Amino acid sequence: xxxxxxxxxxxxxxxxxxxxxxxxxxxxxxxxxxxxxxxxxxxxxxxxxxxxxxxxxxxxxxxxxxxxxxxxxxxxxxxxxxxxxxxxxxxxxxxxxxxxxxxxxxxxxxx
Numbered sequence: 556x557x558x559x560x561x562x563x564x565x566x567x568x569x570x571x572x573x574x575x576x577x578x579x580x581x582x583x584x585x586x587x588x589x590x591x592x593x594x595x596x597x598x599x600x601x602x603x604x605x606x607x608x609x610x611x612x613x614x615x616x617x618x619x620x621x622x623x624x625x626x627x628x629x630x631x632x633x634x635x636x637x638x639x640x641x642x643x644x645x646x647x648x649x650x651x652x653x654x655x656x657x658x659x660x661x662x663x664x665x666x
Contacts, residue, residue: 566590567589568588573585573615573626573645579603580648585600586647588653604619616629631660633661
């Protein structure tokens, strides 16, 4: 696993994933465990393979390899303001298997 700002050297990380053109598992944004490709440039989440958009996208920083849809992916913030800066607020769902880690992150300052 290549260590970079996104992976922080981990194979799995709690992340905020926001769809810029639809829903992810019934919600516009989710917090859950993502895994990384060996190079650390692609993210896998809920059956999606998201690759970094070179040079930046119009509304997101990652793109679904299969559909071309854009996504905003970032680390989870303790303050709870995870949405892309251009969004006001979104309904965010936390995956059940990530709820404990998310609550610990918010309460203690990190995962």
